[in-house]
Amino acid sequence: MLYALLCYNDEDTVWALDRKQDGEVMAALAAVRAPLEAAGKLGPSLRLLPTTAATTLRKSDPPLIIDGPYAETKEQLLGFYIVDVADLDEALGIAKQLGAANPGGAYEIRPLAVYNPGQPLGATDHAA
Amino acid sequence: MNDAAWIDAAIIAARPQAVGALLRYFRDLDTAEEAFQDACLRALGAWPKNGPPRDPAAWLIMVGRNAALDGVRKRARQTELPDEAAISDLEDVEERTAERIDSGDYRDDVLRLLFICCHPDLPPAQQIALALRIVSGIPLRQIARAFVVGEAAMEQRITRAKARIGAGDAGFETPGPVERAERLAAVAKMLYLVFNEGYSAPDNPDRAQFAGEAIRLTRLLLRLYQAEPEIMGLLALMLLQHARTPARFDGEGQIVLLDDQDRGLWDRKMIAEGLALIDKAMRHRRPGEYQVQAAIAALHDRAATPADTDWAEIDQLYATLERLTASPIVTLNRAVAVNKVAGPEAALEMIAPLGERLSGYFHFHGLTGALNLELGRHDAARCAFDKAISLANTAAEAAHIRHHLDRLAAGHEPK
Numbered sequence: 001m002l003y004a005l006l007c008y009n010d011e012d013t014v015w016a017l018d019r020k021q022d023g024e025v026m027a028a029l030a031a032v033r034a035p036l037e038a039a040g041k042l043g044p045s046l047r048l049l050p051t052t053a054a055t056t057l058r059k060s061d062p063p064l065i066i067d068g069p070y071a072e073t074k075e076q077l078l079g080f081y082i083v084d085v086a087d088l089d090e091a092l093g094i095a096k097q098l099g100a101a102n103p104g105g106a107y108e109i110r111p112l113a114v115y116n117p118g119q120p121l122g123a124t125d126h127a128a
Numbered sequence: 129m130n131d132a133a134w135i136d137a138a139i140i141a142a143r144p145q146a147v148g149a150l151l152r153y154f155r156d157l158d159t160a161e162e163a164f165q166d167a168c169l170r171a172l173g174a175w176p177k178n179g180p181p182r183d184p185a186a187w188l189i190m191v192g193r194n195a196a197l198d199g200v201r202k203r204a205r206q207t208e209l210p211d212e213a214a215i216s217d218l219e220d221v222e223e224r225t226a227e228r229i230d231s232g233d234y235r236d237d238v239l240r241l242l243f244i245c246c247h248p249d250l251p252p253a254q255q256i257a258l259a260l261r262i263v264s265g266i267p268l269r270q271i272a273r274a275f276v277v278g279e280a281a282m283e284q285r286i287t288r289a290k291a292r293i294g295a296g297d298a299g300f301e302t303p304g305p306v307e308r309a310e311r312l313a314a315v316a317k318m319l320y321l322v323f324n325e326g327y328s329a330p331d332n333p334d335r336a337q338f339a340g341e342a343i344r345l346t347r348l349l350l351r352l353y354q355a356e357p358e359i360m361g362l363l364a365l366m367l368l369q370h371a372r373t374p375a376r377f378d379g380e381g382q383i384v385l386l387d388d389q390d391r392g393l394w395d396r397k398m399i400a401e402g403l404a405l406i407d408k409a410m411r412h413r414r415p416g417e418y419q420v421q422a423a424i425a426a427l428h429d430r431a432a433t434p435a436d437t438d439w440a441e442i443d444q445l446y447a448t449l450e451r452l453t454a455s456p457i458v459t460l461n462r463a464v465a466v467n468k469v470a471g472p473e474a475a476l477e478m479i480a481p482l483g484e485r486l487s488g489y490f491h492f493h494g495l496t497g498a499l500n501l502e503l504g505r506h507d508a509a510r511c512a513f514d515k516a517i518s519l520a521n522t523a524a525e526a527a528h529i530r531h532h533l534d535r536l537a538a539g540h541e542p543k
Contacts, residue, residue, distance in 0.1 A: 010184070012141035012351075013134075016344050021133065049397075052350040052363065053404040067408060068354030088407040111404040113397045 002043075002121060006077065011050050026114075033116070043121045044082065047114040054110040057092060059099035065092065070108040078105075082115070135175050139168055142185035143265045144348060148237030149189045150196070155300055157244070157262065157290055159196060166199075167192030235352035236302055239311050242349070246314040247293040254289045256322050256338075261286050264341050274325075274335035312353065316362050316418065319346050323366050330377050331523055339370050360409035361419030367402035368425035371395040383528045387434040399429045420449045439468035456482045460492055463499075472502040490519040494529060501532070510536050 017025070036042040051069035058064040081098070085091045088109065095107040143164070150160035167188040181187040245259040257275065260266045272282035303311060319342050326338030346363045353359055375389035384390075406422045424445045431437040446462035460479055467475035476499045479492065486492035497512035513533050520526035 010138065010141065012348060013137045013184075015347060016137055016141045018340070021137070049401045049404060050347060050351075052347055052354070052360075053401050053408070055408055065411070066355075067360075068351075088404065088411070111400055113400060 015050050033118075037119055040119045040122070043118045045116045045118055046082070046112050049111045049113045051110070054108050055088060055092070056106055056108050057095045057099065058106045059103050061103075063096055063099055069110070070106050072106075075105050082112070131176055135172065135180065138175075138180055138184045139171060139188070140265065142188050144238045144241060144263050144345065145185040145234060146188040146192065147262065147265075148239075148241035149185075149234065150192050151241055152233065152237050152300055153193055154196060157293075161262065163192035163196035164188065166195040170195070233302070236308070238348065238352055239303075239308070239315060240300070242315040242318070242345070243311045244293050246318045247289075249292055250289055252318075252321050254285060255318050256325055257282065257286055258289045258293075259318060259322060259345075260338065260341065263345065266341070270334050270337075274329075274332060274338065276332070312349075312356060312359065315349065316346075316358060319349070320362060320366075320418070323370075327369060327373070329522065330373070331381055339366070339373070342366060343370060355412075357409040357412040357414050358416040358418050360405045361416060361422045364402040364405035364409065364422035365418050365425055367398045367405070368422055368429050371398035371402065371429060377524065381524055381527075382531070383524045386428060391432065394429065402426065402429070415448065415452070417449060417452050420445050420452065424449075437468075439465050443469050456485045457489070457491075460486065460489075460495060463495060467499060467502075472499040475499050476503075488519060490516055490521060490525060493519065494525075497529070497532065501536075506536055 033042055033045065054067075054069040056066045056068060056070045058066065081094075083091055083094055085094065091109050095109055099107065146167070147160050147164050150163045151157060154160050154163065170191050171184075171188060175181070241263055242259065245255050245262060247255070250258065253275065257271055260271050261268065268283055268286070269279055271286075272279045275282065277285075322338050322345070323342035326336050326340070326342065329335040329338075343363065343366050346359065346366060350356070350359045350363050371394050372386075372389060374395065375391065375393035376384055378384050402422065403426055406419065406426050409419050410423070424442055427438050427442050427445070443462060443465040446458060446465055449458045450462060459482060463475040463478045466478055476496070479495065479499075482492060493512045493516035497509045497516060500506075500509035500512060510533065513529050513536070517526055517529040517533065520529060
């Protein structure tokens with residue numbers, strides 16, 4: 001079974017940590033990750049940049065682009081994509097294509113701060 | 129990270145919001161600061177026991193407000209109340225607060241708190257000191273060390289600055305759109321001053337921290353005003369510049385110029401955030417000085433090697449910036465790009481008319497010297513470097529010019 005662990009915390013506090021404090025947290029996390037990765041149990045893990053760097057695309061027709069994170073609480077987080085693109089415009093282009101294929105709701109486009117690819121996970125029964 | 133460190137971080141993060149709201153309630157800076165201090169003391173007692181609240185700022189506002197109101201009542205009655213009665217029910221605080229705090233007021237609270245520090249009567253150094261003390265809560269001791277003055281002198285300065293601003297002009301009603309835009313512009317300028325104070329002083333660790341503090345406050349401001357392209361631009365500019373800090377000085381504290389920096393030392397996380405922000409900002413098609421400056425910094429940060437730098441584009445962006453600001457310093461910076469695109473002769477021609485206005489400016493003479501040196505005009509170079517060294521603001525700047533002069537004196541061409 002594959003699980004996603006979604007991280008929630010107060011970003012004002014987390015992004016106010018100084019280099020040393022943040023380094024300690026990251027090192028402690030890396031120590032937890034290492035054996036999991038060696039055991040083939042850990043796929044990609046990542047840290048997002050602050051919500052101030054986010055842009056939201058509402059899947060209306062035409063799509064509406066808004067600065068900032070997705071702030072509504074009516075909908076739930078259902079999944080996500082990681083894309084490797086040159087800039088925000090390209091990311092928004094992909095979001096528009098995905099939105100046209102699957103209308104309703106919104107995409108929050110948030111750049112990544114850290115990306116660890118982890119191990120390829122073997123659970124083929126999850127592929128769509 | 130342990131609980132105590134987490135509580136510290138949460139209190140620091142909540143401070144601008146909490147002091148801003150308390151200022152709105154009490155309309156007096158000292159009362160607001162005292163109320164916040166009171167709330168922090170109670171947090172140190174309550175949070176380790178009960179766990180940190182979900183919204184630390186809301187908790188601190190409510191507890192601080194109750195404590196201050198109770199203090200007023202106590203003084204009025206001249207009677208002692210039992211200490212714990214000060215707050216009727218600590219556990220209950222959060223729920224009640226959640227209903228009462230209006231997020232609209234919340235964001236103008238932070239802006240107001242920052243804005244009162246930008247009072248036009250205060251010289252820039254005092255605006256900076258005041259913001260760091262009131263908004264960031266940096267200890268007086270550290271601010272004094274950063275400005276290389278005694279603690280008592282700094283305390284006096286801040287007290288005087290507070291008396292000057294009085295908080296009377298701050299406007300406690302919700303600002304209209306025009307007023308809000310004016311406040312944002314003034315605050316942006318002040319935050320950039322705070323940033324530069326830190327960015328330009330790597331030899332003073334207390335002051336160097338101001339750069340990170342300015343980034344934190346600007347990020348907070350942007351979170352409250354998500355759709356302001358100039359605030360995105362300002363934050364991007366700070367991040368894209370600060371990302372290079374680990375490479376800007378060598379082991380002896382000497383300046384390492386952009387061309388010679390080890391780009392592997394640049395902070396990629398900061399660059400990623402800065403690039404994302406400038407991307408977002410430019411979609412608004414409302415250019416402003418911070419956005420253009422950030423776009424210039426972005427071109428430097430994107431270049432894998434100095435030779436990859438798109439100097440022609442940088443020259444164009446500086447031309448835009450000249451139109452926006454009409455500042456001779458911008459023209460001076462543009463000349464660096466012109467030197468790369470069209471050569472030192474063209475660059476010297478561009479800055480020659482600035483001589484009168486920038487005669488007291490270190491970088492003008494430094495650049496004049498460097499351009500003359502490139503052209504092999506050693507006497508003119510020496511003369512300019514002599515002026516520059518007498519105007520250096522930091523030991524690192526002076527050492528950098530001294531290096532040129534020594535090599536000139538030794539008769540070889542500096543690289």
